[in-house]
Amino acid sequence: MPELPEVETTRRDLSALCVGASLTRVQLPGVRTVRRGLTSEKLEGRLVGLAVEGVERLGKYLIFRLKDQNATGFDGRMDLVVHLGMSGRFLRSNEQRLARHVAGSFRFEGSRLGVEESLWFYDPRTFGEIFLSQGRVDYGIPVELAHLGFDLVSDVRSCQFRKDRLVSLFRSTSPIKARLLDQRYLAGLGNIYSDEVLFRTRIHPRRSANSLELGERKQLVQTAATVLREAIEHRGSSLADTSYRDLNGDIGSYQRLHQAYGRSGEPCVRCGERMTKETIVGRSSTFCPLCQGR
């Protein structure tokens, strides 16, 4: 599943491509992907003619900031929210016929796409999500995303006001791994990056969150920010199934630098001990039993 670095890479590409452009044609054949109220047909009608003012991200959600150019003031502003789900991705394409698994097709005027090109949203496993937000809460966050916690990389101003969530992250006897995956505290981490962060900080994934000492807590949060930024620089991680690709169809390269995720049975890069995999609260965790002792 795409995590923060993959979604951020997509956001940057989308931003360069379509900010300032307006939607001229929208097709949403992915009836399972279009969620929360509006039917595909109604949503298509609402989107045509709107201008893209910005593409932002919070956790694993993309937020297209849209504006009806005929409206004045704040009226006419709305947010199209997209979650890539398990294997959703955007792709630029000059195919005229919608391919299989395409849940959305967007054409623009004034974008950097080629004349014949559209932007496609692929969603083969239909766990993705596209919906029009019902409104914004504090600091412009779509109301549907108000539950999300602190985002270590986002430049959405609102995140600065969610620092209290970082404190809550450690207020639990649950395993730290489970807390890292819970989007209400740190938004954007999934299985790959939480394994990497715990490995680097030498913390056992099963340790209870509230047992971490102050120094460990600080180090964990700082390391998470570092790992996420490094992964963004490498344009994310594409696993063996290469389901994650960028807008041009290219894969990321951070998977080559993984030290924990996917390395079960292989020697630890630090101490040589055999890496192990365990299921913790329903999710697999790969770690070094020696370096990450309890």
Ligand SMILES: [Zn+2]
């Ligand atoms: Zn080790």
